[in-house]
Amino acid sequence: MKTIAENPFRVHTPESLSAEEVVKLYVSEMPGADAVHSAGDTMVVGSRGTGKSMMLRYLEPDCQLLVQNHKSQVRITDIDYYALYVTIKQTDLIYPELESLEGTFADRPVNEHFLILILVWKAVSRCIDQGTLDFAKKNTLDTENSKLFKLLNNFVDYDGQKPKTDFDLFLSLVDYLADLHAASLQYLDEILADPDTTPKFETVLLRFSTFLLPFLEAWVGLEGMPRTRKLFIIIDDADYLNEMQTKILNTYVSTRQSYIFFKIASEIYQYKTFSTLDGRRIEVPHDFAEINTVDIYTSNTTRGYEARLTRIIDKRLELYNFDRSKTGRIANAEQFFPEDGKQKSEISKLRREISTGAHKVTSGASRPRDNAYRYAIPEYIRLLGGEKKSRSNYSYSGYNQLVNISSGIPRYFLEAAYLMYDRMKALHDGEFTFIDPSVQNTVVREQAERIVMEELERLKLSDTHLDGSSATAVLLHNLIISLGSFFQVSLLDTQATERRYFSFALSQTPTPDLEKVLRFGVRNSMFTRTTIGRKEGFGRTHRYILTRRVAPYFTLDPNGFTAYKFLTNSALERMMHDPDGFRQELRRKTADGGIGPLFDGLEDQ
Structure with missing residues (x-):
């Protein structure tokens, strides 16, 4: 029997996953996914663990090239859009020193400078590392006609070594932005030295109209870019921006470019403001489309959370090749998380008795079948109590029940499943074909106690x-x-x-x-x-x-x-x-x- 070395339910940071892993694990039936893939600015809002980052990581060129692999010799020109991904949580934009500029003339330009600097530096570096700018190595530079060269020539000092290709331009830009970043940090050091004064900004100030927009226009126009000329600027964890940076970003969104679109993700209620620099407010649907990734209901009758989560779990079991049996069949989600057999049988019996009237309940429904649905589990839990108060014997097991407990957030299911898998591995020396109901029940009970007794306590601190x-x-x-x-x-x-x-x-x-x-x-x-x-x-x-x-x-x-x-x-x-x-x-x-x-x-x- 095959076993897997790594836990298939491990929660990875999507931006660190390879393109192959993202494409294999991503489930496209996310609520609002069409809006994210379409032209237009989009705000993705949801709780931690609902799949926001995975949705956005999937947009990057290395993933889209794999998605299009049914075509022969797929190139960047063949994909629908080119996406630049930056997560604010992993950048150097969270500077408390910038807060001291509030109310001064330097507040807006300095915050905009740092925002543009970090976005461009991190985005270009990521594209170089992923190989999604390799097409530019073939573009012999025509310095007289190149918009990109003419723009960067105003900023970058090539030290007499003129770039020969568009790719060389990007390499030079990364070096320049790294140096500019180091110089810009000296300004923050000056603020720390004397917080009561606003020091003079000695380096070049990057602005939207004179640098960012012309740069993106030149980039999207390069030979080898998608024929659609659509460029997505992905800003993940945007709630980590300070209020001024958020207003600046909102102002960019309000300009509504014809081929440059912002895809912004934030945790619910965390985005600082929807105001722009001039006091206007960006609104749905006039300025952007909004997607809420939290599923209120977990049944398949609404937005299909259960079906989507099932695909997530099945994909993970398949990716890690977890065999259900020696026949080679891969386990599916429902088989891998079976319900407690004895409890299932007893609840089914009680449900039949309620529907036939053999077990009397105070009816709130007009049909016996509805009564059986409403009261079977509550009655079963009540009857477990008895004189010994043994309601704790109720088993929280079975895939459907675990789906409901996850409350519409896939990560909650994965975190529980990860612990269950590790416990089974320890108990059975790595040889098992499903998660025992007793292990399922133990883990979700421990997690519930942790939420009430520890997680809420940490929030108090x-x-x-x-x-x-x-x-x-x-x-x-x-x-x-x-x-x-x-x-x-x-x-x-x-x-x-x-x-x-x-x-x-x-x-x-x-x-x-x-x-x-x-x-x-x-x-x-x-x-x-x-x-x-x-x-x-x-x-x-x-x-x-x-x-x-x-x-x-x-x-x-x-x-x-x-x-x-x-x-x-x-x-x-x-x-x-x-x-x-x-x-x-x-x-x-x-x-x-x-x-x-x-x-x-x-x-x-």
Whole structure:
């Protein structure tokens, strides 16, 4: 039997993957992928781990050449666009010294200089390293007619060694920008020496109109570039830009060039501003298309998250050649993560009994089949409790259940699967054909406990400038504990017509403090936000879905969240500020024979 040396579920940084690996692992059915591949500026927004970077890495020329490999002798001229990739997180743009320029005459030009310098330097260097500029080695330089040479000749000192090809021009440019970067850093040193003064900038200032735009125009016009003359400027992790740099980038987007397009990725709620330098605001769809990579629902009836994740897992198993058996068949996702057989059989039996009326439940549905779907797992979990309170025996295993627990973010599934695989490898000395249900259950339970007991604690220690202090994280922790407890009690309430809760809707406009906590929760993937019709029927309100990664911590059913509660500000404020009192009342109400209406602010959908 074949085994694999490397864990197939390892999460790699996409920009470090080879083109072959990216093309083999990439799943094209990403929400909004068509907009990213099309002409036009695009903003890709989503939580960490939703596939933003992989989507953008796939656009680079080395990947697109492989995508087109069904054609003979594919060249750069044959691909649809030429993409330059830069991730801000791995650049030298995050300089605190630049913040001291705020309010001075130097703020805009110096920030723009550093932004252009880093973008061009890193993008050209990456293309040289990947070999996607090799076509320019064949372009014998015509110095009299070359737009690229005429432009760079104003900046680059060739020391008497005139370049002979376009490729030589790019090599000289990289050397020049490296030297310019070193000289520019001296300016930051001067700021540190005397933060109260604005030193004179002694080096060349790079600007959009006099350097960046002419340079990109000359590049896209080179012989050997795509015939479509489309150039994509990919800026990943754009939320790492400071506010002035973000305004500068927005201004570039607002110019709406006919063949140069910006593809920008940012984590949700992290992009600093949508304002331009002159105070205008770039908006959807007038200035750019927006893609949200977070899938609210995990079923195949919406945006196909389950089908997309299945392709991701199947591709990984195939790439690493993991055999299901000695016949050579490659395992697929569902086979590789089987459900606990005994539990599956018992739930199926209970589902049949509910649908036939043999097992009575408080009906919230008009059809017995719907009752079986709604109540089988909640009843099974309740019955596991018994006198010994053994609900912890519920097994969070099986591929479909793991998909739901991942809450619409592929990385969460991969991180769990990575740990499961390593544990199986240790237990079975590398010889196994599937992940044992007990291992699946153990890992997701450990992860749920880590999220509630450690990850939220780490957020309390963070002092993010976006939220002022760690007090926001404390309130978020309290809210999650309160909601999880309430959803657990609801699941076990035999008198309730709805028992599977994982979300709530706002019945009022949230207070500023509540809004801050909820946004902080969304930004840190503790909630996902969508909209829903208001209870009174006028307009829409926000609905927040608790991450289903915490389902094992509270022993909840992660396989659906069709039910939700309308909550008032006062109810949410009590959950945040008095979680112990809230849970005490939950226990008292439960002891009295059912939770009923806990507070005026808790209402069924």
